[in-house]
Amino acid sequence: ETGVTQTPRHLVMGMTNKKSLKCEQHLGHNxxxxxKQSAKKPLELMFVYSLEERVENxxxxxxxxxxxxxxxxxxxxxxxxxxxxSALYLCASSQIGGWEQYFxxxxxxxxx
Amino acid sequence: AQTxxxxxxxxxxxxxxxxxxxxxxxxxxxxxxxFWYKQPPSRQMILVIRQEAYKQQNATENRFSVNFQxxxxxxxxxxxDSQLGDAAMYFCAYRSPENTDKLIFGTGTRLxxxx
Numbered sequence: 001e002t003g004v005t006q007t008p009r010h011l012v013m014g015m016t017n018k019k020s021l022k023c024e025q026h027l028g029h030n031x032x033x034x035x036k037q038s039a040k041k042p043l044e045l046m047f048v049y050s051l052e053e054r055v056e057n058x059x060x061x062x063x064x065x066x067x068x069x070x071x072x073x074x075x076x077x078x079x080x081x082x083x084x085x086s087a088l089y090l091c092a093s094s095q096i097g098g099w100e101q102y103f104x105x106x107x108x109x110x111x112x
Numbered sequence: 113a114q115t116x117x118x119x120x121x122x123x124x125x126x127x128x129x130x131x132x133x134x135x136x137x138x139x140x141x142x143x144x145x146x147f148w149y150k151q152p153p154s155r156q157m158i159l160v161i162r163q164e165a166y167k168q169q170n171a172t173e174n175r176f177s178v179n180f181q182x183x184x185x186x187x188x189x190x191x192x193d194s195q196l197g198d199a200a201m202y203f204c205a206y207r208s209p210e211n212t213d214k215l216i217f218g219t220g221t222r223l224x225x226x227x
Contacts (some may be wrong), residue, residue: 003156004156026125031213033213040121040219042116042217042218042219042220043203043215043217044217045214048213048214053214056213056214081154085136090157094213096212096213097212098212099145099159099162100159100160100162101215103149103156103157103158104156105154105155105156106156
């Protein structure tokens with residue numbers, strides 16, 4: 001696998017379920033990001049990890065819980081989500097201070 | 113706080129023609145970076161072109177070029193000789209030199225290319 005991969009690509013979950021999204025980057029980067037992409041809204045930055053430490057948390061509800069066990073992997077743990085949390089969740093990585101963020105294909109999440 | 117506005121939700125262009133996508137932004141900073149990202153259907157978002165605000169010369173990448181008007185806070189993307197593979201969502205993004213981890217995106221413009 002090359003670049004940034006995300007699994008699963010599609011996820012349907014009930015409001016009482018617990019699930020996790022996984023992101024893996026194969027680029028040797030040291031910063032990773034979670035974004036939420038909803039229709040007709042700008043991409044919203046949710047979390048930033050730099051050198052495996054969380055450096056930004058943009059007032060994201062606690063039902064979203066990130067985890068970065070090492071510089072190549074990033075998780076987003078989900079529990080008791082709401083229907084308005086349905087969206088495309090994008091992972092990205094970069095070198096700290098680098099020009100470009102490299103994005104994964106996203107996980108399409110539907111909360112029923 | 114900085115904001116990015118893309119006022120064209122959808123645009124269309126004939127193959128081989130030229131199309132311009134608009135982007136305006138608001139900032140009080142004098143130095144910053146601007147980007148255009150492309151998100152093809154069901155595929156990964158990729159960087160198309162970037163512009164450093166301190167550079168007066170407009171960036172160009174093959175068929176893609178920008179018209180950067182700093183005083184007007186405008187950053188439009190011109191696609192020349194449009195191809196079917198150019199069909200995608202295009203996002204304009206802003207980055208402050210004070211916070212290099214944070215990209216501020218617009219709402220995107222969906223570009224359709226007709227044969």
